[in-house]
Amino acid sequence: MTCDRAKRFPLGLADLVREPRRPEGRAGETRAVASGKPGGAKPATTAAVKPVALKPANATPATVKPLHARPAATVATPASSHPAVARPAAAQPVIVKSAAVKPEAARAPALKPSTARPSQIKPAASPAGRSAAPNVALSSAMALTSERVRERMVERLRANGVTDPRVLNAMSVVPRHMFVDPGLATQAYEDAALPIGHHQTISKPSVVARMIELAAAGRPLANVLEIGTGCGYQAAVLSQVARDVYSIERIKPLFERAKINLRPLRIPNIRLHYGDGRVGLPAVAPFDAIVIAAAGLDVPHALLEQLAIGGRLVAPVGSQEGQSQVLTLVERAGPAQWRESRLDRVFFVPLKSGVI
Numbered sequence: 001m002t003c004d005r006a007k008r009f010p011l012g013l014a015d016l017v018r019e020p021r022r023p024e025g026r027a028g029e030t031r032a033v034a035s036g037k038p039g040g041a042k043p044a045t046t047a048a049v050k051p052v053a054l055k056p057a058n059a060t061p062a063t064v065k066p067l068h069a070r071p072a073a074t075v076a077t078p079a080s081s082h083p084a085v086a087r088p089a090a091a092q093p094v095i096v097k098s099a100a101v102k103p104e105a106a107r108a109p110a111l112k113p114s115t116a117r118p119s120q121i122k123p124a125a126s127p128a129g130r131s132a133a134p135n136v137a138l139s140s141a142m143a144l145t146s147e148r149v150r151e152r153m154v155e156r157l158r159a160n161g162v163t164d165p166r167v168l169n170a171m172s173v174v175p176r177h178m179f180v181d182p183g184l185a186t187q188a189y190e191d192a193a194l195p196i197g198h199h200q201t202i203s204k205p206s207v208v209a210r211m212i213e214l215a216a217a218g219r220p221l222a223n224v225l226e227i228g229t230g231c232g233y234q235a236a237v238l239s240q241v242a243r244d245v246y247s248i249e250r251i252k253p254l255f256e257r258a259k260i261n262l263r264p265l266r267i268p269n270i271r272l273h274y275g276d277g278r279v280g281l282p283a284v285a286p287f288d289a290i291v292i293a294a295a296g297l298d299v300p301h302a303l304l305e306q307l308a309i310g311g312r313l314v315a316p317v318g319s320q321e322g323q324s325q326v327l328t329l330v331e332r333a334g335p336a337q338w339r340e341s342r343l344d345r346v347f348f349v350p351l352k353s354g355v356i
Contacts, residue, residue, distance in 0.1 A: 146175060149189045156191065157209050164213045170240030171209055176202075179233040179261050193347075196231045198251050200349055203293060207346060208234050211314045214329055214343075215289035216241055223284065225306065227277035227315075227351070228293035232258035235270050238291070245270045246284055248277040250355045278353050280306045287311060295325045296351035307332045316348040 154172045162168060177188035180202060184194050193201040203211075212234075215224070221242035226235055229249035235258070238245045247270065249255040255274045262270060273281065277292070278300040286308035292299070292315035299315050307313050313330040325348060329341040 146177060146189075150175070153189045153191075153205055157206060160206055162206075162209045162213055164216060164218065166241050167209050167213045167216065167237075170212070170237045171205060173240060174233065174236045174265075176205065176233055178264070179231040179236075196254070196257075198254055200230055200251070200254060202231050202233050203348075208237055210344070211291055211293075211327070212238060212241060214327075215291050215312050215314045217312055219288070221288045223287045223308075225281060225284075225287040225290045225303075226293065227280070227290070227303070228349075229258045229272060230254055230293060232261045232270075232272075234291070234293060235272075236262060236265060236267060239267045239270050242289070243269060246273065246281055246287075247271070248273045248275050248281065250274075250276055250352065252356065274355065276353055276355055278302065278351065282306060289313070290315075292316070292351065293348065294351035295346075295348040299328070299330060304330065304332070304338055307338075309334060316346045317342075318350070 150172050154168050157171060158168060177185040180188050180194050180196065187194060189205070191204050191206050193204050193207075196202050215221075222244065224238055224242040224245050226238060226245065226247040229235055229247040231254065232247075235245055235247040247258075249258060249272065252274060255272065259272060262272075277294070278296075280290075280300070280303050282302070282305075285306035287306055288308055288311050290303055290307055290311070290313040292303070292313070295316035295318045297318055297320065299313065299317065303313065307330070309332050311332050313332075315328055315330070316325045317328045318325045325346050326342045327344040327346045329343060331339045331341075333339055
């Protein structure tokens with residue numbers, strides 16, 4: 001070896017034989033090199049390969065730092081048939097790249113917009129209290145059969161003498177259980193009046209059907225006035241028979257409750273009013289039919305005046321002693337002529353003036 005060559009390559013041949021050339025690998029990997037002895041290879045933590053500084057003959061020694069590697073990522077195995085290089089014990093060392101690690105938010109699936117049906121949206125609870133809280137449907141087992149239960153109710157109505165197909169259809173499509181307290185929902189389709197709070201009740205299905213059939217009398221109805229909205233059930237049934245339904249309630253919590261009960265049904269032809277039912281709605285009169293869901297000692301004259309000629313008014317009328325009430329039909333025959341018929345014995349809450 002010439003002097004110039006020795007300056008450029010300070011290592012001797014013996015050095016190259018003792019420490020063979022280190023195989024190339026990926027950046028960040030450390031491979032163990034066998035020592036050439038039959039006993040096996042040294043662990044990666046005490047690798048025999050040491051970095052060698054290349055320097056000219058007369059230059060100041062410089063230290064070359066090795067690349068940073070993770071010693072724990074590799075494990076040397078006993079020498080195989082090729083003693084020069086030891087193989088890893090298992091697979092190749094796992095190299096975690098920062099680009100492959102995504103934030104948790106990036107890996108989370110995209111949220112899809114809600115596609116809930118209007119019937120599954122529940123109105124928010126009202127701060128007014130339980131009386132204004134929205135009613136809920138029956139349990140899943142009852143909800144599946146509520147239509148069948150309503151059909152049985154309609155069969156009973158037909159057997160009791162209700163014949164108008166419009167009224168029977170209206171009673172079959174309006175879910176009465178949505179208008180009563182959840183604890184009474186299982187009794188919703190029985191022929192019974194149920195409490196709705198504030199000393200008021202929802203009328204029996206047979207009474208509701210009877211009053212609407214008497215008011216309609218087989219005629220097409222345009223404007224209809226209801227006195228005493230209550231929970232809103234009778235207004236919902238009337239909406240299936242008449243073009244426009246106006247309903248007045250004098251008790252503010254019940255007025256609010258009726259609005260909440262009717263909202264999920266999305267009935268477009270009901271207009272609720274908070275006010276004195278004995279005064280009526282003269283601005284909207286005349287009405288083809290008026291249904292009064294409370295009993296007074298007489299029929300208010302203001303309501304008789306708001307009845308259209310040929311129109312019919314149905315109301316319970318009580319006696320002076322308060323012992324009995326009779327369902328009364330009033331027909332307007334002329335500008336100053338009304339005809340009255342007394343029909344069935346009933347029981348209603350009293351008809352009062354003013355608002356509360």
